[in-house]
Structure formats: C-alpha cells, structure tokens
Amino acid sequence: MLMAAFAGIPAAGELLEKGIYTQETVGDLDGAMRIYRQILTNAAESRAVAAQAQYQLGICLLGKGDSSGAAQAFRKLIKEHPEQTELVAAPRPDRPQKTKRWSVLRDTAARRRQLPD
Secondary structure, eight states: OHHHHTTTSOOHHHHHHHHHHIIIIIOOHHHHHHHHHHHHHTGGGOHHHHHHHHHHHHHHHHHTTOHHHHHHHHHHHHHHOTTOHHHHHSOOTTSSSOOHHHHHHHHHHHHHHHSOO
8 A cells, every 4th residue: 555655656766867967967057956966855765766866966065156055965965864874974076075174074973973972
C-alpha cells in the first residue's frame, strides 16, 4: 500500500541526474536549483544523494554569481554531511586552491566522524 503512494515520485538518484542534466546540458541554473532543493527537502532517502545535491546547489549559486549563497551551501554541506569525505574535500570553484581555512573545516568534519555518538 505504501509503495503505491510513492509510485509517481522519482527516486533521489533520478532527481539528482535530472538536476545535473538541467544544470550542465540545458544550462537552466534556476531549474537545477529547484530540483536540488527538492532532493534536500526529502533528504532522508539517501544522505549521499542529498550531499551531492547540496554541493551542486553551491555550484549553481556560483554560476549565478551568488558567492555568498554558494559559501553558505558549502558550509551546510560540511556541517550536515561530514561523512561524505569526497565532497567535503572536493575543490570548490569559488576557491582555486584549497585554503588553510577549508582544510581546517574538512579536518573538523573528519574528527566529528571519529567521535562516539
């Protein structure tokens, strides 16, 4: 019964693919940002997909010239998804090279993962 309720809702992975296609192929940053925000709203399905959507949202915001919004999106990625080490450590287009501050944030996220709950 429950599965029937979700029959028309695309999975988070499918939405992520659609968002990346909309962003990179179509060039519709606003449309891609809507899709990434939809994924983040329903993030419980997959933390990895939600983290990727958060990263891509930051990239879209940079593409629109919103460096403040992009920085906020990247900080949220680090705070809410520290276990996604590849994304947390990924070079960001808003910073040509990783700065000491970015390394400190990444290392802090790594330490959080090692602390017992």
